[in-house]
Amino acid sequence: MPVSRSVLARWPPEASYSSTWSRTHSHVLGSYSPSRGMAARYAPPCRRAAVTAVTPCRGDPLLSAVSTTPSRVSDTHRPTGEDHMKGTMPTRRRRGWRAAAGVIVAGIVAASCGGDDSGSGGDTGTTADEQAISSTTLASDVEEVTTGGTVVVGLEADANTFLPGAGSTNTNVARAVFDSIAVRGADGEIHPHLAESIEANEGSTEWTVTLRDGITFHDGTPLDAEAVKRNFDEYLNTETSTVAGSITHVQEVRVDGPLTYTYVLSEPDAAFPDLLTGTIGYPFSNEACAAAGQDCGSQPVGAGPFRFVSWQRDSEIRLERNPDYWRTDANGVQLPYLDELIFRPIPDESSRIASVQSGDIQVGHTFRQSFVRQTEELEAEGEIQSLEGLGNNGGGGIFNVLVPPVDDVRVRQALVHATEQEDLIEVLGGAGITPPQTQFFSPNSPWYSAAVEEAYPAFDPARAEELLDEYINDPERSDGKAVGEPVSIRFQCPPDPSLLLLSQTVQAFWNGVGVEVELEQVEQPTLITNALGSADQDPPFSGTYMITCFRMGADQDPYTTLAPAFGPVATSSANVANYTSDNLDEQLQVLQTSSDFEERYAAVESMMMELAEQVPLMWAGGTATSLFATEDVRNLGGWTAGDGAQGDGVTGAVVYWAEVWRER
Known part of the structure; x- marks a missing residue:
């Protein structure tokens, strides 16, 4: 039986979701190229509506914010039989992949595709490919298992x-x-x-x-x-x-x-x-x-x-x-x-x-x-x-907000405004497949917010120059340079060819608005060590970098993902950006204690809105994964x-x- 009284967020749509930052803290920004079939089935983002039973958008099984265990869930939060539906296995399989598939229990969050917000719309048809993905047959059920080896x-x-x-x-x-x-x-x-x-x-x-x-x-x-x-x-x-x-x-x-x-x-x-x-x-x-x-x-x-x-x-x-x-x-x-x-x-x-x-x-x-x-x-x-x-996971850059000049929000906003995310997606190989990312949750996630997408800094070099001019002409600028001197930053990333191209593209964008950029090529283990820092630093776990490429996000409950990512700097090595605030603490408290989806959604949206405005993170598109193997x-x-x-x-x-x- 599932765990009792759990209000854990469930978000496994047809493409699998990867858990990185909050669990292993060990992944550098990667690139993403989902299968053509995944791209073909992409549906528009769903809009939130009333909390009722729903029909999903195509390819978008919803999650429940409440456990569906009748004997162990309080009457206040127990879903009815109408609150359940079947979806597809979270991981895409091709060419008769011999792995398990399963059903997704959908939830009580209403959404609609395109038209009205009634929750009754959407194409519920299933393609032959989707039917294959939805199979519940295990390899061991249909083939004799070979032990050893x-x-x-x-x-x-x-x-x-x-x-x-x-x-x-x-x-x-x-x-x-x-x-x-x-x-x-x-x-x-x-x-x-x-x-x-x-x-x-x-x-x-x-x-x-x-x-x-x-x-x-x-x-x-x-x-x-x-x-x-x-x-x-x-x-x-x-x-x-x-x-x-x-x-x-x-x-x-x-x-x-x-x-x-x-x-x-x-x-x-x-x-x-x-x-x-x-x-x-x-x-x-x-x-x-x-x-x-x-x-x-x-x-x-x-x-x-x-x-x-x-x-x-x-x-x-x-x-x-x-x-x-x-x-x-x-x-x-x-x-x-x-x-x-x-x-x-x-x-x-x-x-x-x-x-x-x-x-x-x-x-x-x-x-x-x-x-x-x-x-x-x-x-x-x-x-x-x-x-x-593909899941709630994206690549990009993390700013160490304890290190000048990126300790100043004007500089961070300027660097994001100066960067065309679509170009970063293209150099990483995801053009035409990966939508731009603006928050920790993908457009098909029930935690996604259109308001946050709107608030995230758009590509606007003119605005970037305005913000930089304001900073460099500030007599109290944090980097200690003289008034009028250009901003200098360091950007670390591994020497992988695709990431080198990414680094050079970012450098070109930032050079274009007058920022001096030093690229630091470090192997991945070193990058991880630099990003996480150590307990003997002051403050502990504050890292030894200015800007690092990294992968961010996870497919767990929002609290489990966000609490370590924005926890106290001295005790949370997963807070790579070293960014905290009273509002984030307050919203994490809501996520930790509430079992009401609307309350939790509002808390997530508030956190994502603050991150879009304060930009301790810069997004460069989503991240897909491939686990590949020999046929045997x-x-x-x-x-x-x-x-x-x-x-x-x-x-x-x-x-x-x-x-x-x-x-x-």
Whole structure:
């Protein structure tokens, strides 16, 4: 059963959504090129209307802001039978992709396409391609699974640690070594995974978790309530933890029994279970970590389907099958299916794709638009398989608002006004496919705001020059330069060819309005370190950059996404921009405590409006993902939750590895 009393936002339309900034903080601005079929089915943005049952816009299944579990949702917020509809699987599959698909529970948010706001309009027809996407058949249901074998995975970048909360991990590796307390299903609900149940009290100030019995970590120690409490007290809830900013409202983790514990909160948090799907929900062995000491982060011991063997930094991460894994498939076959997983950092996009083509590796991923397009073309030629997706995730630049001159809003506004976003989309390979981005949510998301789109600075070089003139002639200008001297800025980005072209395009735009621009080419791991900063900085986690290219956004509940992204600078490394305000804090409080969609929508819109006006971020279009593989790798998206529910496929090119197998 789904988690009780959850008001988590659910937004999985036909294209998959990737979770980046709020979860791994490890992705640089990438490019995006969804499949031609996705482009062909693009529908106009939906307009918000009354809160009633709806018919969706074409290709736009809506989400529910309220749990649909009748026995556990209060009468005030329980949807009726009319509030449900079926949609398509969030991840696009082509050429008979052998992965899971599922149904999307739609919600109580009304919308309309084009015409009136009655909520009854829209084309509900289904193409043959869409019918294929909507299939609920798993590969393991129609083909005999082959157990054993090795899969080698090419990664965009290595991690700097595998200790949850200690730094920038790699989510694909983490999903193999660790299992999470909860996961998001294809129905959009949060489902217990390592947990047997997750329940809230009446005020959502206490969330009680009961763990499944008999689960052990890779070192044989039990996964119990005491282990989770120690994880929280000794590692996650510390000044140096990268997730500390997300859990400031957790007063304690109270052990109620051998397998039962409670998160006691200082204030209501209706979306709390969403946190348990990520880093905060990855239990690990305290005994193993204590024994490893400083090496704990390089020798992870979790409760996931694969256990750690070795890690040669920037070369190879080797994992082996966990023979004591707690799960079997529907036919009673012990999971995981594979004997071994090997992860190799291959930063060069072309090399990663070529390695899959040659069979040197079996799986790779890309977030770059031109390369997503390339994997699509290779799939059409029968050379590889590709699982593509697009979601609430965009590329762009982040301004470090603690560093002059971009600490001044006039300079930030000027730089955005000076930049033609359509041109950035074009140089990244997304022309004609990616609409411009103005906020954290895509035009088809129920959290999207047309008012924010209107408020975001449009391409206007004349206005940019006015703002810059005002700044440079200000005797109290923040950069300490003499009146009249030009603004000088630094822009960091990796040396990937597409990102180099992006950097040069941005430089040309900014040079055009009189700004001196120094381009800093840094490898992705360095960029991540520069952006996140460290605990020993003053203030902590303030970063060592001025402007950085980055990917921003996530497909979780808005609170889960936005709270770490704009949390206190000293405790939230995910606040890469170092931007906070009283209004953002106030609206985050609404998102944290309210279960009313209209209230939450107003809070999101207020936050997005402030960001559009203060521009700590500059958008450069959406970001699609491609998870590509050799033909013999099966079921990359066909995973299930611990309670048997269908998983939400491949979001952000992240795989749940337990049910992946290789045909031999």
